Amino acid sequence: MASQIKRPALKAVVIGVSAGGFKALHRILPMFRRDFELPVMVVQHRRADLESYLVESLNDRCQMSVKEPLDKTKIESGTIYIAPGGYHLLVEKDIADGCLYFALSVDPPVCYCRPSIDVLFESAAEVFGPSLLGVILTGANFDGSNGIKKIKSLGGITIAENPETAEVDYMPSYAIRTNAVDHIMNLDEIPCFIETIMKRVDGESE
Amino acid sequence: MNNVPSYPLHQRVMDIDDIEIKLILDAVQLKHGYDFTNYARASMKRRLNKIMEDSGLARLTDMIPLIIHDNDFFRFFLHSISVNVTEMFRDPPFFLSIRESIIPYLKTYPFIKIWAAGISTGEEIYSLAILFKEEGLDENIIIYATDFNDNVLEIAKRGIYSAADMRLNTANYQKSGGKESFAGYYHADYNSVIFDSSLKKNIVFANHNLVTDGVFGEMNMILCRNVLIYFNKILQDHVLELFSKSLRINGFLCLGTKESLEFSTSASLYETIDKTARIFKKKRDIICSIHKDDN
Numbered sequence: 001m002a003s004q005i006k007r008p009a010l011k012a013v014v015i016g017v018s019a020g021g022f023k024a025l026h027r028i029l030p031m032f033r034r035d036f037e038l039p040v041m042v043v044q045h046r047r048a049d050l051e052s053y054l055v056e057s058l059n060d061r062c063q064m065s066v067k068e069p070l071d072k073t074k075i076e077s078g079t080i081y082i083a084p085g086g087y088h089l090l091v092e093k094d095i096a097d098g099c100l101y102f103a104l105s106v107d108p109p110v111c112y113c114r115p116s117i118d119v120l121f122e123s124a125a126e127v128f129g130p131s132l133l134g135v136i137l138t139g140a141n142f143d144g145s146n147g148i149k150k151i152k153s154l155g156g157i158t159i160a161e162n163p164e165t166a167e168v169d170y171m172p173s174y175a176i177r178t179n180a181v182d183h184i185m186n187l188d189e190i191p192c193f194i195e196t197i198m199k200r201v202d203g204e205s206e
Numbered sequence: 207m208n209n210v211p212s213y214p215l216h217q218r219v220m221d222i223d224d225i226e227i228k229l230i231l232d233a234v235q236l237k238h239g240y241d242f243t244n245y246a247r248a249s250m251k252r253r254l255n256k257i258m259e260d261s262g263l264a265r266l267t268d269m270i271p272l273i274i275h276d277n278d279f280f281r282f283f284l285h286s287i288s289v290n291v292t293e294m295f296r297d298p299p300f301f302l303s304i305r306e307s308i309i310p311y312l313k314t315y316p317f318i319k320i321w322a323a324g325i326s327t328g329e330e331i332y333s334l335a336i337l338f339k340e341e342g343l344d345e346n347i348i349i350y351a352t353d354f355n356d357n358v359l360e361i362a363k364r365g366i367y368s369a370a371d372m373r374l375n376t377a378n379y380q381k382s383g384g385k386e387s388f389a390g391y392y393h394a395d396y397n398s399v400i401f402d403s404s405l406k407k408n409i410v411f412a413n414h415n416l417v418t419d420g421v422f423g424e425m426n427m428i429l430c431r432n433v434l435i436y437f438n439k440i441l442q443d444h445v446l447e448l449f450s451k452s453l454r455i456n457g458f459l460c461l462g463t464k465e466s467l468e469f470s471t472s473a474s475l476y477e478t479i480d481k482t483a484r485i486f487k488k489k490r491d492i493i494c495s496i497h498k499d500d501n
Binding site (some may be wrong): 073 | 223246247248249252253271290291292385432434435436438439440443462464465468469
């Protein structure tokens with residue numbers, strides 16, 4: 001190895017969003033191009049009984065395929081996954097074959113929420129380490145800030161939506177206060193930024 | 207404090223976590239006989255971290271001496287690591303589907319055996335008992351309600367739950383096609399309610415461990431909802447095979463609404479009856495020699 005310090009290429013993106021999320025996700029997710037190569041895993045706080053509409057509606061508008069994973073669904077690149085309502089969504093790595101897949105849990109809510117952003121972010125950080133990029137968008141909750149800290153502590157990249165332009169500023173502000181956020185930017189800038197740094201880190205790691 | 211680069215460090219930290227988890231699970235197995243090695247790793251880790259925090263321990267491995275020497279701690283540990291709190295009539299459309307599609311079919315049998323596996327504190331068992339009673343399946347039916355944890359079986363047997371949960375439970379009951387007044391099934395007393403003991407007359411509560419115990423009867427229906435999500439694929443396959451051996455032909459398998467057969471080796475034995483409610487029907491028996499012939 002040339003250098004230990006070089007950041008490896010990104011392998012996954014996680015996004016956490018709460019109040020204002022329906023609109024924000026409909027804005028940001030269609031901006032990811034059809035050939036975007038990474039899995040994008042999303043926790044949107046929502047009620048379990050109103051679930052199918054969000055996924056269907058996003059799938060109609062996105063270039064990437066949008067799915068709601070089941071327990072043990074294999075994580076595939078180029079797909080957007082929306083956590084099912086009423087379950088925590090976690091990332092698992094198969095010890096035997098190294099395959100990545102989702103696991104669900106009905107453990108108690110975290111930060112009053114199930115799915116919880118922290119649960120997804122923390123489990124994804126443990127599997128992807130420095131190859132993970134985490135994004136906190138609009139919301140009126142403090143969920144996700146522990147997850148952001150975990151991603152940062154394991155060498156990943158962290159982004160918060162600009163609280164000044166976010167529909168609800170509380171959640172990105174709370175994440176920023178952890179001092180674990182690398183970049184603060186407006187919603188519309190995020191997909192393009194991710195595509196750019198994906199390429200950049202690819203080039204650097206060669 | 208020296209400047210250690212963050213990524214090589216994380217590799218080492220993750221390894222330490224895995225070592226600690228393995229040592230804890232080994233201690234549990236050696237001292238108490240429970241095998242958690244094939245539980246899903248991410249949820250297990252969260253739960254172990256929670257136990258560590260709740261107990262004021264500095265390290266995961268600090269719980270090992272307690273697991274070995276302190277029975278009160280182990281009760282708490284076992285509860286924290288394995289008990290899934292649920293609600294009555296969780297996923298009302300599932301219970302509606304049982305009511306409308308499955309029960310009319312079950313009624314054609316002279317005697318019905320049902321196995322609810324991993325019942326935890328029993329909310330689902332009382333939901334089922336109420337449903338069967340309302341649909342006239344009160345005689346010639348036996349419901350085996352099993353869990354590997356005797357403490358939760360005791361809670362389930364008592365049938366006492368928090369009064370605060372009854373609002374949600376009542377709403378679920380109504381959405382699931384309930385035909386009576388839900389409050390008629392329990393007696394409220396201050397902060398708790400006790401369910402009518404007549405609901406238990408067809409229920410046999412028994413200790414059964416899905417990891418280590420085997421087939422104990424031929425069932426018309428098996429319910430195991432939101433239990434398999436806590437297992438890894440190896441253990442899921444093992445348990446689904448146990449269910450396949452325990453179900454009669456045309457028997458029903460009911461899983462949690464986000465659990466799937468499609469990733470399992472047992473998938474080909476079943477046809478889907480209700481895709482969203484996750485109700486499957488066993489079409490044929492396992493052919494035991496199939497793996498040997500492949501080699």
